[in-house]
Amino acid sequence: MHSHAENRGTRSLLIALCVTGSIFLVELIGGALAGSLALISDAMHMLSDSTGLVVALVATLIARKAASAKATYGYKRLEVFAAMLNAATVAGVSIWIVLEAFHRLSNGADVDARTTLLIGTIGLAANIISALVLRRDREHSLNIQGAYLHVLVDLFGSVAVIIASVCMLAFGWTWADTIASLVIAALILPRAMQLLWHAMSVLLERVPAEVDVHEIRTSLESLQHVTAVHDLHVWSLDGAEILATCHLVVEGPVTGDCDLLDRAQAALQRHGVGHSTIQIEVSGHGAHEEVCHHS
Structure with missing residues (x-):
């Protein structure tokens, strides 16, 4: 097609x-x-x-x-x-x-x-x-x-x-x-x-005009087991398809990571994101990486 x-x-x-x-x-x-x-x-x-x-x-x-x-x-x-x-x-x-x-x-x-x-x-x-x-x-x-x-x-x-x-x-x-x-x-x-x-x-990889990053963040943070979201980036490669990457912080070990990924991707798709890359990490992992903070 x-x-x-x-x-x-x-x-x-x-x-x-x-x-x-x-x-x-x-x-x-x-x-x-x-x-x-x-x-x-x-x-x-x-x-x-x-x-x-x-x-x-x-x-x-x-x-x-x-x-x-x-x-x-x-x-x-x-x-x-x-x-x-x-x-x-x-x-x-x-x-x-x-x-x-x-x-x-x-x-x-x-x-x-x-x-x-x-x-x-x-x-x-x-x-x-x-x-x-x-x-x-x-x-x-x-x-x-x-x-x-x-x-x-x-x-x-x-x-x-x-x-x-x-x-x-x-x-x-x-x-x-x-x-x-x-x-x-x-x-x-x-x-x-x-x-x-x-x-x-x-x-410039700006957030597409039709996308509200704050709403996306709220949707992801409301998922069960997710305590925080960081390094959330939303952009478009060609002006049509929307892409996103993010880190989901969970509290303690989470059984069924694939289920969480499915729910996270579904949440992103509801906001028009066609392709996403999601990293799941425990709360202490943030100390071992450089986080991109947004002012």
């Missing part, structure tokens, strides 16, 4: 890459001919999309490599690196768009509205196809979520280009093209920063 989802995700990325790469060329050439900043801005974002999709695709393929003696966790974290790179690229593009837009507002520019309308409509259709293809797989991978972000923002960017083109044709508002580019940037930046922070949190 997991392998099927991975294959489907790879196929979705390939389709989105072909569509996005084609539209990038169309928008870049059309934007240059029409003198449209909105269209060129969208084309530059398409370029970052194409690059991001290539990175996402390569990361997905490498992440499939099995764990080994040299890489005991495997390569799934590479997908998180790809997501972070995607988000940083999108944020950089949005900043460039804002700077160029303010320059145009000061100096003005002539825009061929008919060309921007035609190409904006083509771009919208292509982005809808890519978004639908990636949408079904985005929950399974932070990497594909990053690729989906690219395409979704492009979709709204195409809508902004179309609206600006209609305004220029109907009312002669040439500045509408520049305003549209600012709208595109406003759509891009917050979502890009959100994904960037999410990816960085995974790489």
